[in-house]
Amino acid sequence: MSAENWTQCPVCTKKFIKERAGLYGSVPEDIYLSEVDRVERAINAQNLREDYQIGIDLEGNFYVKYCGHCAICSFHYEFQTGGNVLPNEERAK
Numbered sequence: 001m002s003a004e005n006w007t008q009c010p011v012c013t014k015k016f017i018k019e020r021a022g023l024y025g026s027v028p029e030d031i032y033l034s035e036v037d038r039v040e041r042a043i044n045a046q047n048l049r050e051d052y053q054i055g056i057d058l059e060g061n062f063y064v065k066y067c068g069h070c071a072i073c074s075f076h077y078e079f080q081t082g083g084n085v086l087p088n089e090e091r092a093k
Contacts, residue, residue: 006046009070016043047072060086 020039023032052066063082069075 005050005052007048007050008044008046009048009073009075011073011075012045012047012070013043015073045072048075056085060084060090 016039020036020043023035023039027035048068048070050066050068052064054064056062061082062085064080066077066079068077
């Protein structure tokens with residue numbers, strides 16, 4: 001894969017939002033504020049690495065490849081698609 005990007009992991013984000021919601025009213029205010037700050041930093045962390053590649057090869061095959069992997073929770077997703085973009089009469093040559 002050629003391009004690299006880091007973003008928020010959707011799995012971690014949902015987990016941390018749920019964790020933050022569960023803190024309210026269950027701990028003293030100073031602990032709550034400290035934990036909310038910690039959770040907010042975790043929610044905003046760039047922990048999902050995205051690699052992707054888009055192109056056309058010499059035979060006229062267009063392709064899109066994507067892979068995402070979280071460094072925290074090990075969430076992993078891959079996607080690949082493509083097709084030949086040359087007109088039918090050009091493919092046989």
